[in-house]
Amino acid sequence: MTTSNTCPITGASAEDPLPFPFDPPTAIAPPEEWTQLREQCPVAYVRTPQEDALLLTRYEDVKTLLSDPRFPRSPQDEETAKAGSSPGSGSSINMIGAEHMRWRRLLSKSFTAKRMQAMRPHIRQLTDELIDDMIADGNSADLRTALGFPLPVYVICDLLGVPAEDRDKFAHWSDHFLNLTRYEQSDVEQAMSELDDYLSAHVQLKREQPGDDLLSELTSIADEDDGRLSQQELVDTGKGLLIAGHETTANMIGKMAAMLLSRRERWEELLADPSLVPAAVEESLRFDANLGFAMHRWVSEEIQISDTTIKPNSMVLSAIPAANRDERAFENADEMDFSRGPNPHLTFGAGPHSCLGQSLARVELATVLSALLERLPTLDLAVGEDELERRQGLLVGGLEEVPVRW
Structure with missing residues (x-):
């Protein structure tokens, strides 16, 4: 795999790798291993x-x-591809090179930051309705189930033109698709098959009876050089938007609130100056130590990284939240700073595979945070930080519950 031998700080080697993922001190705090590895073993052997x-x-x-x-x-x-394959790995979600760039060019004609910003009033309306329900039920709630979980799936269903009565189906499929340990493989494959069948029929319906939703627009968009999106590409686009637009944002809403409320001075700073909300969203994205499993890539040719030679067909994992706390890139990286700028965190990835849904995620997070500050200024965590629990096996990371009171 590599010409390196043993990590000087951990003792890990190819024959005796470190168990991964690491155990953090709390559900929203970084594990100690990140600092150690960044400083002395930036390319480390691990066993997932x-x-x-x-x-x-x-x-x-x-x-x-x-x-x-x-x-x-x-x-x-x-041989390695067969061993490393996963559900959906053959779809256009995993396209590379020219094929992937063609897909992104076609999609980007409609999936613009301007369009996502235009959704802000509707997102605020949905947010206010969910907060109304929270308030009607008393002075406490689980923020994840009351607001964080339902809002993004409502938004993504609206984007795809999915009827409101089918929102629960999308939530079910998304949970199965992104959870690595909660469900049997047969259950995951069944959920993916159901989602494929639903989206195939839904795309065909949008071709025949287009509406004013994003998916209807994508069925008709074409380019002189790139042609138009195929049926399978449209199905995979719907699948990708569900993943990017539901579970990731759903869990980030709860984590953002937990990070801000776990240190009361952070919340008070935003109450005193709501103009800091966009910066607080970016800093929460950077500061998130609970991003789930690391992004995996394969090495296509021998390459040198941090004085380590990595051989072709090696599996390499990127610890994005660890990189987001690297002092080489961020001054006072272990402090949450709403005046930080620029803030080039890697939470949405980098390069040609960076998250296409990041504009929508930013709009949702900023809208939710502004609404909570305005509607529930006395919001507080109902438990200590050490009582928060990570959701186990979830690819994108998350908290089981975010108990709050006001």
Whole structure:
């Protein structure tokens, strides 16, 4: 896998790798290993529940892995590819090179930051309705189930033109698609099959009876050079938007609130100056130590990273939240600072595979945070930080509950 031998700080080696993921002190705090590895072992041997790999923890190394074409999402040789394949790995979600760039060019004609900003009033309306329900039920709630979980799926269903009565189905499919340990493989495959069938029929309906939703627009958009999106590309686009637009944002809403409320001075700073909300969203994204499993890539050719030679067809993991706390890239990286700027965190990835849904995520997070500050200024965590529990096995990271009171 590499010419390096043993990590000087941990003693980990190819024969005796570190267990990964690491155990953090609390559900929203970073594990101690990140600092150790960044300083003395930036390319470390680790053993995940699925396989052995190399782990990168420094900002520049992780950014390279995410953006360099020599780190494809799939291995190059057939034997390794078969062993490393996963549900959905053959779909256009995992396209690379020219094929992927064509897909992004077509999609970007409609999925613009301006369009996402135009959704803000509707997102605020949905947010206020959910907060109304919270207030009607008393002076406490689980913020994840009351607001964080339902809001993004409502938004993504509206984007796709999905009827309100089908929102629960999308929530069910999304949970199965992104949870690595909660469900049996057969259950995950069944959920993915159901989602594929639903979206195939839904795309065909939008072709025949278009509305004013994003998916209807995508069925008709075409380009002189790139043609138009195929049926399978539209289905996979709907699938990708569900993943980017539901579970990731749903869990980030709860984590953002927990990070801000766990240190009361952070919340008070935003109450005193609501104009800091966009910066607080960016800093929460950077500061998030609970991003779930690391992003994986394969090495297509021998490459040198941080004085370590990595051989072709090696599995390499990027610890994005560790990179986001690298002092080489961020001054006082372990402090949440709403005046930080620029803030080039890697939470949405980097390069040609950076998250296409990041504009929508930012709008949702900023809208939710502004609404909570305005509607519930006395909001507070109902438990201590050490009582918060991580959601286990979730690819995108999250908290089981975010108990709050006001």
